[in-house]
Amino acid sequence: MQTFEMSQLSSLRRAHRRDRILRHSLRLLGSITGLLVLLITLFVLQEAWPALQNLGFIRFWTDGSWHPLEGSFGLMPMVLGSGLIALGATAIATPLGLLSALFCQCYGPPLLVVPYRRLLELLAGIPSVVYGFWGLVVLVPQINRLHPPGQSLLAGTLILSLMILPTVALLAIASLAQIPSSYWQGAAALSLSRWTTLTRIILPSARSGLFTAVVLATGRALGETMAVLMVCGNVVQVPSSVFDPVRSLTANIALEMAYATGDHRAVLFVSGLVLLAIVAGLVVMAEGISNQGMSSESVIVHER
Amino acid sequence: MTTMMSAATTCTQPLLEAKHLQLSYGQQVAFHDVSLPIASGEIMAIVGPSGCGKSSFLSCLNRMSDLVPHCHVQGEIHFNGTNILSPRTDTLLLRRRIGMIFQKPNPFPLSVWENLALPLREHGLVKSQTSRRAFRQAIHQAIEAVLRDVGLWEEVKNRLHSSALALSGGQQQRLCIARALILQPEVLLLDEPCSALDPLASAVVEELMLRLRPRYTQVVITHNLAQAKRIADRIAVFWVQQHKGQLIEVGSTQQIFNAPTHELTAAYVSGGKG
Ligand SMILES: Nc1ncnc2c1ncn2[C@@H]1O[C@H](COP(=O)(O)OP(=O)(O)OP(=O)(O)O)[C@@H](O)[C@H]1O
Ligand SMILES: [Mg+2]
Numbered sequence: 001m002q003t004f005e006m007s008q009l010s011s012l013r014r015a016h017r018r019d020r021i022l023r024h025s026l027r028l029l030g031s032i033t034g035l036l037v038l039l040i041t042l043f044v045l046q047e048a049w050p051a052l053q054n055l056g057f058i059r060f061w062t063d064g065s066w067h068p069l070e071g072s073f074g075l076m077p078m079v080l081g082s083g084l085i086a087l088g089a090t091a092i093a094t095p096l097g098l099l100s101a102l103f104c105q106c107y108g109p110p111l112l113v114v115p116y117r118r119l120l121e122l123l124a125g126i127p128s129v130v131y132g133f134w135g136l137v138v139l140v141p142q143i144n145r146l147h148p149p150g151q152s153l154l155a156g157t158l159i160l161s162l163m164i165l166p167t168v169a170l171l172a173i174a175s176l177a178q179i180p181s182s183y184w185q186g187a188a189a190l191s192l193s194r195w196t197t198l199t200r201i202i203l204p205s206a207r208s209g210l211f212t213a214v215v216l217a218t219g220r221a222l223g224e225t226m227a228v229l230m231v232c233g234n235v236v237q238v239p240s241s242v243f244d245p246v247r248s249l250t251a252n253i254a255l256e257m258a259y260a261t262g263d264h265r266a267v268l269f270v271s272g273l274v275l276l277a278i279v280a281g282l283v284v285m286a287e288g289i290s291n292q293g294m295s296s297e298s299v300i301v302h303e304r
Numbered sequence: 305m306t307t308m309m310s311a312a313t314t315c316t317q318p319l320l321e322a323k324h325l326q327l328s329y330g331q332q333v334a335f336h337d338v339s340l341p342i343a344s345g346e347i348m349a350i351v352g353p354s355g356c357g358k359s360s361f362l363s364c365l366n367r368m369s370d371l372v373p374h375c376h377v378q379g380e381i382h383f384n385g386t387n388i389l390s391p392r393t394d395t396l397l398l399r400r401r402i403g404m405i406f407q408k409p410n411p412f413p414l415s416v417w418e419n420l421a422l423p424l425r426e427h428g429l430v431k432s433q434t435s436r437r438a439f440r441q442a443i444h445q446a447i448e449a450v451l452r453d454v455g456l457w458e459e460v461k462n463r464l465h466s467s468a469l470a471l472s473g474g475q476q477q478r479l480c481i482a483r484a485l486i487l488q489p490e491v492l493l494l495d496e497p498c499s500a501l502d503p504l505a506s507a508v509v510e511e512l513m514l515r516l517r518p519r520y521t522q523v524v525i526t527h528n529l530a531q532a533k534r535i536a537d538r539i540a541v542f543w544v545q546q547h548k549g550q551l552i553e554v555g556s557t558q559q560i561f562n563a564p565t566h567e568l569t570a571a572y573v574s575g576g577k578g
Binding site for chain 1: 366368371373395396397398399400403404406408410411412413414422423426427480483484487
C-alpha cells in the first residue's frame with residue numbers, strides 16, 4: 001500500500017516536471033518570436049530616425065513629388081498606389097473567395113470539392129515571382145491591347161486579387177468548418193431552405209471569422225512586392241484611371257534600396273515603417289473583430 | 305383513452321411503417337431487417353444498448369440520414385401510404401410533417417423569438433396580413449401559443465429577444481421542441497430528449513410528451529427504462545447481434561415489462577428494474 005502510493009507520487013512528480021519543461025520551452029520560443037518582431041521594428045525605426053529628424057514626418061505627406069535626389073520626398077502617391085491596389089484586390093478577391101468557401105463547405109459535391117481545395121492550396125503556394133511573370137507575359141499585353149501601356153494599376157489589382165484569393169477562401173473555409181454541425185442538422189430538420197440556413201444562421205455565426213479572413217488577405221496584398229513590381233509600371237504618380245501605371249510602397253523600397261544613401265535611404269525606411277503600421281493596424285482590427293465574435297458568444301440578435 | 309385509441313388504430317393502417325429496413329454506413333451495417341409499424345397518436349419508445357442503431361433508425365424516418373455521407377438505406381418506409389424512401393419524395397415537405405428533436409439541445413444562435421419566427425416565416429405559416437403590424441401580431445400569437453404548449457412561456461416571456469443560448473439546458477430543449485411544434489408536424493421524432501437534462505427538467509419534458517400524446521405521434525429513443533414505462537404506449541427493443549443492430553421485440557409497454565417473449569428483452573428489462 002505504502003509503496004503503491006510512493007510510486008504514484010513519483011509519477012505525479014515526473015508529470016509535473018515534464019509540464020514545467022514544456023511550459024518553459026514554449027515561453028522561450030514565444031518570447032524569441034516576439035523579440036524578433038520587436039527588434040525588426042526597432043531597427044526600421046532606428047534607420048528611419050535621421051529622416052524623421054531632419055525632414056519631419058509632415059513632409060512625407062506634403063511634398064508634391066518623389067525626387068529623392070533633389071530632396072523632394074512625397075510618399076503620398078505611393079501610399080495611395082499601395083492602398084488602391086490592395087483595396088481593389090480585396091474588393092475582387094472577397095466575393096470570389098467567400099463564394100469559393102461556400103461552394104466547398106455547403107454546396108459542392110465531395111468529388112469536386114476535394115480537388116478544388118487542393119487547387120486553392122496550390123494557388124496559395126505559388127511563389128509571387130511566378131505570378132508576376134505570368135502577369136507580365138499574359139495579362140499585361142492583354143491590357144495593353146485594351147488601353148496602353150498595359151503595366152498598370154489594373155494589372156496589379158488583378159494579379160494581387162488572384163494571389164490573395166486562396167487566402168480569403170482557405171481562411172473562410174476554416175471559419176465555416178467551425179460552425180457546429182448541429183446548426184445544419186437543426187435547420188434541415190425544420191426544413192429550412194439552404195438559402196435561409198446560410199443567410200440567417202451560418203453566415204452570421206461565421207461572421208467574425210470571415211471578416212478576419214478578409215482583413216488578413218488585405219494585409220497580405222499590402223505587403224506583396226515582387227508581382228506588383230513586375231506588372232504595375234512603377235511610375236510615381238497619382239493615377240487618374242485604372243490603366244495608369246503606379247508604384248507601390250513595397251516596389252519603391254525594392255527598386256531603390258540598392259543605391260539609396262543618406263536621407264534617401266532613411267526615407268525608404270520611413271515607408272517601411274508606414275507599411276508596418278498599416279499592417280499592424282489591420283491585424284489589430286482582425287483580432288478585435290474575432291474577439292468581439294467570442295465575447296458575444298457568436299449570438300446574433302436580429303431586429304426586434 | 306389514448307392507449308385504447310392507439311390499440312384500436314394499430315389494427316387499421318399504421319401512420320408510419322418501416323418494412324425490412326436496413327441502413328449501412330459504407331460497408332458497415334448499422335441495423336438490418338427492421339419492420340416496425342407506428343400507429344397514429346401513440347408514443348413508441350425505442351430502447352436498447354448503445355450502438356444498436358436506434359439513432360440511425362430514427363434518422364431514416366425523416367430522411368435526415370440523407371445528410372450523412374456514405375449512408376445507405378434499403379427497404380421501405382410508408383408514411384400515409386407512400387414510400388418516403390423513394391427518390392421522388394420532397395424531403396423539405398417530409399421534414400415539415402415529421403419533426404425531429406435531437407439528443408443535445410441545438411437552438412440557433414439567435415434570440416428566443418427569432419428561433420421560432422424563422423421557421424414560421426420560412427414556411428409562410430402565418431397568413432400575410434393587411435398590415436405589417438397585424439402580421440407581427442399573428443406571429444406573436446403563434447409563438448406565445450407554442451411556448452405555452454411546452455410550458456416555457458412564463459419563464460421566457462420577458463426575455464424573448466435575448467439569446468436562446470443563454471437559456472438553461474432544459475429550457476433550450478423545450479425551446480427546440482417548441483420550434484419543431486410550431487410547424488405543426490404530424491410526427492415527432494425524439495432522440496434521447498432528456499439525456500442532457502437533470503431529473504426535474506426531464507420530468508417537465510416527459511409531462512409535455514404526455515400532454516402532446518393525442519395530437520402528435522411520437523417516436524422516442526430513451527436509455528431510461530423507467531421513463532419508457534411511464535410514457536410509452538408501445539416499446540421496441542433493439543439489440544446488436546453479429547455486429548448488426550436489429551429489432552428483437554416490439555409490444556405494448558405492459559407486455560414488454562411483464563411478459564417479454566425474447567430472453568434478451570427479459571434480461572434487459574429486469575436489469576432495468578434492479
Ligand atoms: N455517421 C456515422 N458513420 C459511421 N458509422 C456510424 C455513424 N453513425 C453511427 N454509426 C455506427 O452505427 C452504429 C449504430 O449507431 P447509432 O448511433 O444508431 O446507435 P445508437 O443505438 O443510437 O447508440 P446510442 O444509444 O449510443 O446513441 C454504431 O456502430 C455506430 O458506430
Ligand atoms: Mg443514439
